[in-house]
Amino acid sequence: MSSYEARFKVWRGDVQGGGLEDFEVEVNDGEVVLDIIHRLQATQAPDLAVRWNCKAGKCGSCSAEINGRPRLMCMTRMSVFGRDETVTVTPLRTFPVIRDLVTDVGFNYTKARQVPAFVPPEGLGPGEYRMMQEDVDRSQEFRKCIECFLCQDTCHVVRDHEENKQAFAGPRFLMRVAELDMHPLDAAEESGLDRKRTAQDEHGLGYCNITKCCTEVCPEGIRITDNALIPLKERAVDRKYDPLVWLGNKIRRRPASSG
Structure with a gap:
């Protein structure tokens, strides 16, 4: 030697x-x-x-x-x-x-607690979940995360701007939101939780400008930007500007007429 x-x-x-x-x-x-x-x-x-x-x-x-x-x-x-x-x-x-x-990486655990957990589908018990293998494979990539927080560390949104930490969850937890939003059995929407809206309004998805620095440092080779953040951005935009959703929101907000 x-x-x-x-x-x-x-x-x-x-x-x-x-x-x-x-x-x-x-x-x-x-x-x-x-x-x-x-x-x-x-x-x-x-x-x-x-x-x-x-x-x-x-x-x-x-x-x-x-x-x-x-x-x-x-x-x-x-x-x-x-x-x-x-x-x-x-x-x-x-x-x-x-x-x-x-x-002190406590920031990351604070952000983790702010992401609502998987919402089980009503009427299905343990062992009764059924998914297409394609859907299993898609979310399995994100579950390879080892919580090293290198993606959080290298993300310039919080690395260079301490003031953003309050409003921005960072790539690791936006990836978690994306994983849940892509999950075919997640019943969040039925329970009144809009993961795409909360990603934008509560977790700071709009701060991410997809430079892929998080992907470059991931030791597990997870394609955080391409497979999680960009699709989540696309889904959030589709939801926000969908004319049918816009019309539905307008109808719900219309004040009751006085008789």
Whole structure:
């Protein structure tokens, strides 16, 4: 096994502030960035805070920015960097720092709670749901999400504009809305919930300008923009400007005549 000394810059600090700290650390064949962070903890920086769990690219815990790009540390191989290249590891920029590489991603859980759950169809019990395989396949892609929040981190709507967080759910949760709206058994509309309207009015769908940056960083390869956000935008626009829907709304809003 060959090894070499790599140069790393790792952000150290907390909510009060901090900065990049230089390290030289051994790298062995086949290692990933998370291996190096663990080696730094073991040999040079025992108090370095980092969040991780599975080390298999399935828990989404070890999200960070590596050379400025949102990535999973456990899925970023050292072989993608030149041996003379300095590797910079910083916390997710969109979320508040707790300490070192650990950020407070509570924003995402707040947004998750704001998305109404699947509404079961009336009259069907557990085990009685029936769907076409095509519909199963379409929503299955979205269920591959591992909640790493890299798409949320890279979305410039909240990354560069803190003031948008109140009104914008972000790509991960707009994708959840799209998944439910596409679900052939979701009975939301029958219960009075218009997912297309809430996507626009409550979750900030109009803020998304489909730059596909969320898709580019997704470690699961989900085509968030093409398969979720653009179709949801199309469905929301169709609903808003459908002349029959417009006429129905006008009729419902007509005040009762006084006799």
